[in-house]
Amino acid sequence: MAKDLFYSLDLNLLRTFLVLSQELNMRKASQRLFVSQPAISQALQKLRHHFDDELFVKVPSGLEATHFANELAERITPHLDGLASALNTSQAFDPSLYDSKIKIALSPMVLACLSGTLFHQLREQAPLAEIEMVGWTHNTLDEINKGDVLLGVNYDVNAPKGIYLNHLIDLKARVFVRKDHPIQKKVAEPIDFDGYEIASFINPGWNDRHSIAERIMLSQGLQTRVGFRSEMIIAIIDVVQHTDMFMPHSNLFPIDLYPQLRAIDIIVDDENFQNGVFSQYHLKNRNNPLIHWLNSEIQSALEFQANKVDSTLAI
Secondary structure, rough: OOOOOOOOOOOOHHHHHHHHHHHHHHHHHHHHOOOOOOHHHHHHHHHHHHHOOOOEEEEEEEEEEEEHHHHHHHHHHHHHHHHHHHHHHHHHHOOHHHHOOEEEOOOOOHHHHHHHHHHHHHHHHHHEEEEEEEEEOHHHHHHHOOOOOOEEEEEEOOOOOOOOEEEEEEEEEEEEEEOOOOOOOOOOOOOHHHOOOOOEEEEOOOOOOOOHHHHHHHHHOOOOEOOOOOOOEEEHHHHOOOOOEEEEEEEEOOOOOOOOEEEEEEEEEEEEOEEEEEEEEEHHHEEEEEEEEHHHHHHHHHHHHHHHHHHHHOO
């Protein structure tokens, strides 16, 4: 029975053979394949034994292919090129060709400040996709686990096993008060808000049991309490602009749209207080090119919005 030259061959050797046939130089072949020259020599010995042919002979300029090697290279090159193309293409992602649903769960903090910008950014690149943005709820992590939601965006929530967290941006803590609020500072410390009530923005899964601002104030021995809580940013804005309450948020909040409010940066223990924003998705999607693209676009949108707001306040 004739020897099966395909199934009895380590296909890595074919790649070595093809590079050798192109370079006709052991040193250059080793550089392209990121292996040592002795490894190339060993591979060539195995190839010679397998095909029962010298394949390449030494000449002053390097190597010269035998007649058999030239014919073999000509026959297999289209197939190996096609295999390389198929493997590389499987890793590529063209959002303009994507025509399925993209369901993203955004925390109320992000949804209220970024939904329009992010939608237009995604739609411009993926015009065929059905883009669905929903608010983050207590069930979002379970929905990500089940595959009902592709990706979520929130602060550093307590994610269960199987959910991967990817850091997107650190947002600066910022407080918003009515234009004529008694506190007139542009940069303040927790002690400056001693005695003032908090209008707390509820972010499910992160601060639904307590206000982060209240916890910071109490840890420093200051008097405060939550006077109003809501997931609806408009409701909080309405309360803040008619009271002395303050709304903790971040440099993501589009202050330019609310001229009746004023922004105050926050220093805690001599440092700018920050919170990280993360994307959350199933571990099985960690290498999914669609997820990589979404992460990049969401991060870009977050950075653009935060920089835009900071630039507005700097004027």
